[in-house]
Amino acid sequence: MTVSELVKKAELTVFAGSNGLNNEIVGGYTSDLLSDVMGNADAGCVWITLQSHKNVMAIASLKELAAVIIVNSGSPEADMSEQAEKEGIPVLGTTLGAFEISGILYNSLNA
Amino acid sequence: MKSFRADLHIHTVLSPCGDLDMSPVQIVDLIRLQNINIVAITDHNATHHGPLVRRLAEPYGIKVFFGAEVTSKEEAHLLCLFEEEEQRVAFQEFIDLNLPQIPNKPEKFGYQVVVNEAEDILQEIEYLLISALAVGVNQIEHEVHRLGGLFIPAHVDKPRYSLTSQLGFIPSDLNFDALELSRNTSTEVFLASNRYLKQQRFVRNSDAHYLSDIGKQTTSFNIEEPTLSEMKMALWGVNGRSVEL
Numbered sequence: 001m002t003v004s005e006l007v008k009k010a011e012l013t014v015f016a017g018s019n020g021l022n023n024e025i026v027g028g029y030t031s032d033l034l035s036d037v038m039g040n041a042d043a044g045c046v047w048i049t050l051q052s053h054k055n056v057m058a059i060a061s062l063k064e065l066a067a068v069i070i071v072n073s074g075s076p077e078a079d080m081s082e083q084a085e086k087e088g089i090p091v092l093g094t095t096l097g098a099f100e101i102s103g104i105l106y107n108s109l110n111a
Numbered sequence: 112m113k114s115f116r117a118d119l120h121i122h123t124v125l126s127p128c129g130d131l132d133m134s135p136v137q138i139v140d141l142i143r144l145q146n147i148n149i150v151a152i153t154d155h156n157a158t159h160h161g162p163l164v165r166r167l168a169e170p171y172g173i174k175v176f177f178g179a180e181v182t183s184k185e186e187a188h189l190l191c192l193f194e195e196e197e198q199r200v201a202f203q204e205f206i207d208l209n210l211p212q213i214p215n216k217p218e219k220f221g222y223q224v225v226v227n228e229a230e231d232i233l234q235e236i237e238y239l240l241i242s243a244l245a246v247g248v249n250q251i252e253h254e255v256h257r258l259g260g261l262f263i264p265a266h267v268d269k270p271r272y273s274l275t276s277q278l279g280f281i282p283s284d285l286n287f288d289a290l291e292l293s294r295n296t297s298t299e300v301f302l303a304s305n306r307y308l309k310q311q312r313f314v315r316n317s318d319a320h321y322l323s324d325i326g327k328q329t330t331s332f333n334i335e336e337p338t339l340s341e342m343k344m345a346l347w348g349v350n351g352r353s354v355e356l
Contacts (some may be wrong), residue, residue: 031278034276034277034278035276036282051277051278053247053278055282058279
């Protein structure tokens with residue numbers, strides 16, 4: 001599944017990094033501790049979080065993640081969006097909480 | 112240049128996790144006993160006890176800075192220090208504006224009380240002080256510096272509630288005055304595991320929650336007089352000022 005397919009399916013907002021919408025999704029990781037994501041997320045994962053700091057993009061890039069989803073109607077800080085454009089990693093948004101959007105992603109990947 | 116022994120991270124009974132013995136009167140007794148020259152009163156998301164501690168400590172020549180250990184939106188703890196009452200009041204307004212109104216449950220989290228010098232309770236803070244403000248690290252840094260204060264991310268070596276645990280690493284463009292290291296590490300050990308850090312402005316404090324913690328860890332400032340601007344010069348190592356950990 002590509003990021004753009006997930007955007008349609010889960011009705012996500014695309015905040016930034018639309019040049020990465022064709023990234024292939026192989027899994028997901030849900031966490032708000034950036035140190036945890038740095039240690040444990042795998043390449044190609046979609047990262048589900050409420051964090052919106054620029055460091056999110058540095059870690060997403062380091063771990064070669066497919067996209068980031070900000071939950072609970074949150075939105076990225078301005079410098080996070082800038083970084084997303086540069087990295088080509090989409091930053092997406094949802095009104096849902098982490099539990100619900102993780103469930104949708106999990107079911108989509110295991111359908 | 113004179114040497115001033117500083118403990119810039121002390122909680123009081125106002126912090127829900129602060130021991131009930133941590134009243135301003137008893138804290139000042141301990142500061143005197145420990146021969147500390149400069150302190151900052153830094154409760155979780157609250158500045159209320161600073162003025163009383165200053166009034167009690169001043170006759171002994173002890174310099175007291177106002178402040179708080181603020182929890183950012185990312186749940187990183189940040190020491191924010193101020194010199195003047197007007198700055199403290201303005202910063203307290205900033206906290207009040209951004210702290211979510213979650214009622215405290217004293218039996219679960221601890222009491223959040225403001226007391227006077229007779230240790231009578233003057234006020235009980237209704238909202239949970241250990242929750243996170245609705246603003247991020249960068250916005251808090253801007254506000255502290257706009258008001259003329261010092262911005263020191265707390266216990267950055269800790270695996271909980273620190274800039275490093277919450278944000279993975281210390282943002283390279285974050286405008287901090289110093290980084291605080293906890294009692295559990297040294298600058299050498301911390302720098303060895305964080306090689307990306309270009310600067311070395313550090314302080315170490317007790318993070319006292321109990322009377323017996325006060326002064327367990329201090330930082331010495333070689334400065335002319337105990338002011339925030341002198342301490343800033345010491346942290347940058349300019350004009351003959353310096354810091355000893």
